[in-house]
Amino acid sequence: MAEGEKYRKERLDRGIKARSDTIYVLASSRDLLYLLMPRALPVALLILLPILLHGTYWEKVLFYSCIFGLLALSWDFMNSVGLVSLGQALFFGAGAYFAGALNHYLGWPIFLTIPAGTIGGALICTALLVPVVRLRGVYFSIVTLILPLLFAHLIETLEILGGTHGLLSLSAYPSGWIAIYLAVGALLLALFGFRKILDEDFGMILRGIRDDDRVVMAAGVNIYWYKAQSIFLAAAVGSFAGALMTHYYQFVGRSVLALDYTILPLAAVVLGGPGSFAGAALGSFILVPLSEALRAMGGLRMALYGLILIGALAALPEGIFHYLQRRYHQFERMVKV
Amino acid sequence: MTEDVILEVRRLTKTFGGIMAVCDVSLEVRRGEFVGIIGPNGSGKTTLINLITGFVKPTSGKVLYKGQDITGKPPYEIACLGIARTFQMARTLHKLPAFKNLIVPLCSPRVRKFRGGKYGERDDIAIDILDDLGFERDSFVPYKIAGTLPHGYLKRLDLARCIALRPELLILDELFSGMAMSEVAATLPMLEKFHREGLTIIMVEHRLRELFRVANRVMVMNFGQKIADGPPQKVMEMEEVQKAYLGTEVEE
Numbered sequence: 001m002a003e004g005e006k007y008r009k010e011r012l013d014r015g016i017k018a019r020s021d022t023i024y025v026l027a028s029s030r031d032l033l034y035l036l037m038p039r040a041l042p043v044a045l046l047i048l049l050p051i052l053l054h055g056t057y058w059e060k061v062l063f064y065s066c067i068f069g070l071l072a073l074s075w076d077f078m079n080s081v082g083l084v085s086l087g088q089a090l091f092f093g094a095g096a097y098f099a100g101a102l103n104h105y106l107g108w109p110i111f112l113t114i115p116a117g118t119i120g121g122a123l124i125c126t127a128l129l130v131p132v133v134r135l136r137g138v139y140f141s142i143v144t145l146i147l148p149l150l151f152a153h154l155i156e157t158l159e160i161l162g163g164t165h166g167l168l169s170l171s172a173y174p175s176g177w178i179a180i181y182l183a184v185g186a187l188l189l190a191l192f193g194f195r196k197i198l199d200e201d202f203g204m205i206l207r208g209i210r211d212d213d214r215v216v217m218a219a220g221v222n223i224y225w226y227k228a229q230s231i232f233l234a235a236a237v238g239s240f241a242g243a244l245m246t247h248y249y250q251f252v253g254r255s256v257l258a259l260d261y262t263i264l265p266l267a268a269v270v271l272g273g274p275g276s277f278a279g280a281a282l283g284s285f286i287l288v289p290l291s292e293a294l295r296a297m298g299g300l301r302m303a304l305y306g307l308i309l310i311g312a313l314a315a316l317p318e319g320i321f322h323y324l325q326r327r328y329h330q331f332e333r334m335v336k337v
Numbered sequence: 338m339t340e341d342v343i344l345e346v347r348r349l350t351k352t353f354g355g356i357m358a359v360c361d362v363s364l365e366v367r368r369g370e371f372v373g374i375i376g377p378n379g380s381g382k383t384t385l386i387n388l389i390t391g392f393v394k395p396t397s398g399k400v401l402y403k404g405q406d407i408t409g410k411p412p413y414e415i416a417c418l419g420i421a422r423t424f425q426m427a428r429t430l431h432k433l434p435a436f437k438n439l440i441v442p443l444c445s446p447r448v449r450k451f452r453g454g455k456y457g458e459r460d461d462i463a464i465d466i467l468d469d470l471g472f473e474r475d476s477f478v479p480y481k482i483a484g485t486l487p488h489g490y491l492k493r494l495d496l497a498r499c500i501a502l503r504p505e506l507l508i509l510d511e512l513f514s515g516m517a518m519s520e521v522a523a524t525l526p527m528l529e530k531f532h533r534e535g536l537t538i539i540m541v542e543h544r545l546r547e548l549f550r551v552a553n554r555v556m557v558m559n560f561g562q563k564i565a566d567g568p569p570q571k572v573m574e575m576e577e578v579q580k581a582y583l584g585t586e587v588e589e
Contacts, residue, residue, distance in 0.1 A: 201459055204433060204440040211430040214392065215438075218424070220416035220445030220502055 006337040011330045038328060042278075043188060050180040058289075059180065063248065065288040066183035070241035071265035072272070072280035073190045074234040079274055080198060081230040082210035084137065087144030088265050090128070091238025092245075093151065093257035095121035097161055099243035100252030104167040113171075114182075114243045121239025126232045133227040136213075145262070152257040166253025170246060179248050186244070187281060190237045194277050197233075206230055264288075271312055273319020282321050341368045342404075343506055343537050344420075349388055349398035351381075358384040360561040361398075366506070366539060371532050373548045373569070374541045376558035377581060382541045383425055385558070386510050390422045391415040402506070417447040421499035422508040425541075427491040427515070431484030435472060435494055438483055439463035442501040451503060463501065470497050471523055489520040496524070500531070507531065509540045513547060521547055545573075557581065 014034075053059040071088045078085045099117030102108040108116065132143045155161050162168070173179040197203050205226055208216045213223050246252045264287065265280075272283025290308065294301045316323050346364040350357070359381040366372050374382050387393040389400050391412040400408045407415055416422075421442075430438045442448060443459045464479045470493050472478040478486070483494060492512055499507055509528075513521050521544070529551055532538055542548040548555070549569040557565040557572055559581035565572045572578055 201440050201444050204437050205444055207433060208430040208438070208441045211432050212428050214412075215424070215428045215430055215498070216441050217392075217412040218390070218416055218422055218428075219442035219498055220413050220447050221441055222411075222413045 007334040008337050009332050010335045011326075011332050013330055038325075046184050046188060050177070050184060059176070061289050061292045063180055063183050064292075065285045066180075066187045067241045067245055068264055068268060068288050069187045069281045069284035070183075070190055070237050071261060072268040072284045073187070073194060073277055074238040074241075075265050076269050076274055076277055076280040077194050077237070078230060078234045079269070080210060081206045081227060082136075082213065083133075083227065083231065084141045085144045085234075086141045086262055086266070087146075087148055088238055089148040089257050089259065089261035090144060090151070091121065091125050091235045092242040092261045093148055094124045094235070095239025095242030096246045096252045096256040097121075097242075098124070098239065100167045100170055100246045101161055103170045103247070104162075110171050110173065110247055114240070114247070117243030117246070118236050118240040121242060122232050122236035125235035125239070126228060129231050129235075130224075130228050133224050133231070148257040148262070149259075152254045155254055155257075162253065164254065166251055166255075168251055170250045170252065172250050173247060179244065183244055186237075186240055191277050191281055194233075267309060271309065271320060273321040273323075276321055276325070279319045279321030283319075286320070342366070343368045343402065344389070344539075345399075345401040346385075346389065347399040347401065349385070349400065350396045351384055351388055351393060352396050357561045359388060359395075362558070362561075362563045364556060364563070364566075366537060368505075368537055369532075369535060370537055370554060371552045372539045373552035373555040374539065374558065375543070375545065375548070375555060380558040380581075381561040382558055383510055384561075386422060386508050386539075386541065389415075390420055390508065413445075416502060417445060419447070419503075419505035420508065421502045421504035421506070423492070423495040423499055423510055423512055425510040425514070427488065427495050429483045429491050429494050429498075431482070433483055434480050435483045435486060435490070436460060436463040436467055436479040438494055438498055439466060439501040442498055445502060447502060466497050466501050467494075470500070470527060472497075489516045492516055493520075493524060504536065506537045506539070509538065509542075511541055511543060513542060513544045525551065 049062055050059065053062055071092060074091060075085055075088050095117045098120040099113040102113045102116055103110070128147060129144065132140060135143065156164055198207060205216065205221055208219075208221075209223050209226060216223050242256060245256070265284070268283030268287045269280045270283070271287060272281070273279030287309075291301070291305055294304055297304055312320070342365055344364070344366040346362060349359055349362045351359040362381075362385060364372075374385070376382055384393060388395050391407070391410050391414070394409055398408070399406060402415075402418055402420060405418075407418065429435075430441070437460075440459050440463060443462060464474060467479040468474045472490065472493070478490070483491065486494070492515065496509070496512060512524070516524065525547060528538065528540075532551070540548060540552060552569060554567065555565075555569045555572045556563060557578045564581060565575050565578050
């Protein structure tokens with residue numbers, strides 16, 4: 001650049017015949033690939049990873065990433081309806097205990113406890129949160145934060161559901177492949193399912209409630225009914241993750257209601273970028289392996305983990321996914337002012 | 338009470354703490370009327386609308402719609418009965434494309450009752466409604482994100498949301514405020530058209546010249562009370578109204 005001349009950055013959309021939410025006019029296979037690859041590549045990678053990592057320690061990390069990915073998706077879905085949750089642990093714990101109890105007390109097999117835990121856990125969570133859907137913003141968040149802690153204390157003091165010891169020696173998966181592919185499959189289903197829901201008319205109402213719930217009410221739509229439905233969907237995804245994890249550990253205890261299952265998914269969404277679901281999944285696939293890789297650091301692990309998280313947020317406040325998406329769809333060049 | 342009274346407000350009162358926002362207001366609107374509500378700022382016009390549409394619960398009094406008591410019902414139920422309202426500050430769903438704003442009323446139980454409509458079909462209906470209200474389809478205005486549209490469009494988008502609900506009673510809260518003269522001139526005939534087609538309209542407005550062109554009755558409010566009700570010319574001749582609305586002359 002010559003001295004004295006000022007330049008500024010200009011962003012331009014990459015040339016493609018048509019790119020919009022509703023219109024698909026594709027000119028060539030190149031355009032088709034351009035739109036398809038960002039979706040197809042991660043899906044293919046996720047399906048292949050269990051095979052590549054089979055038998056290694058990282059297989060377990062992949063499983064955890066999927067579990068936290070599910071919780072992050074569940075958070076992102078509630079957030080897109082304007083419900084800021086601080087209680088993903090409630091969903092996780094409800095599913096985990098529901099499946100664990102059915103298996104431990106009634107002897108139900110895995111292929112029944114997981115669906116039952118998903119539906120049952122989601123119903124319990126919805127019933128608990130429906131009375132407070134009228135609360136907005138931080139008031140709703142506080143209730144979701146308290147509920148899992150409340151249940152952890154109830155289990156401890158009343159010594160129900162195994163009390164402090166938890167429920168031990170639950171059924172294991174017949175094969176490790178089932179567990180890992182259930183997790184991967186559920187993650188993909190939730191990811192693309194939530195994206196699809198938010199693009200449909202039903203999703204327009206949900207996004208509308210987030211934008212301005214009074215407008216939605218003035219348009220004759222019962223916002224509380226729609227909020228309850230979204231809580232059920234989000235809770236089902238969280239409960240499924242819980243039920244899956246219960247049988248993976250063959251144990252369920254108060255730790256499933258711990259703050260970890262609230263904070264880590266939230267950090268994953270913020271790191272990956274909220275609102276797109278892909279960001280939530282991406283965030284968990286960065287944070288969980290990162291926290292494992294830092295295990296060698298010993299005591300400094302959590303401190304370093306925190307520093308990396310803060311650094312990433314400061315550098316890319318929009319979220320990694322939105323940054324990547326922008327770089328993919330636009331190119332930058334310098335133009336003279 | 339005759340059968341063609343569509344809305345009856347009976348001695349409605351609302352206090353916020355010690356402040357009387359609306360005080361003992363009664364109003365009868367017959368089907369097919371075009372009623373204007375005027376009054377100085379803070380005289381309780383918007384609160385009256387909020388009370389009728391269920392956004393604020395009254396301290397005392399009753400609202401009857403087609404003879405049915407709707408006092409204290411939630412806003413979405415009242416909207417589904419056929420009372421649509423716009424907001425003073427043009428509230429829209431600003432992150433959605435303009436036409437997707439109309440998907441919400443088109444999904445409401447009220448509109449579903451009239452016609453089925455699948456995903457995609459509603460988009461066409463929404464764009465048709467917007468095109469009629471001056472969102473030029475050919476220049477892709479309905480597809481733009483609502484938050485990026487100029488203020489005048491937002492006001493009309495608010496109106497379009499009401500029209501999509503197929504209301505029987507339309508309540509407009511300062512629709513023209515913040516609109517350019519050309520936009521007002523374009524919107525006024527639309528309102529006249531809706532009125533001719535049988536829609537009952539209540540309009541809160543500060544732009545009196547435009548209001549008096551279309552309204553056949555005007556109610557004046559001041560300090561939460563109704564101080565006059567009648568044909569526009571007669572009402573404006575009343576000394577009390579001139580005092581409240583235009584202010585008293587300053588003695589020199």
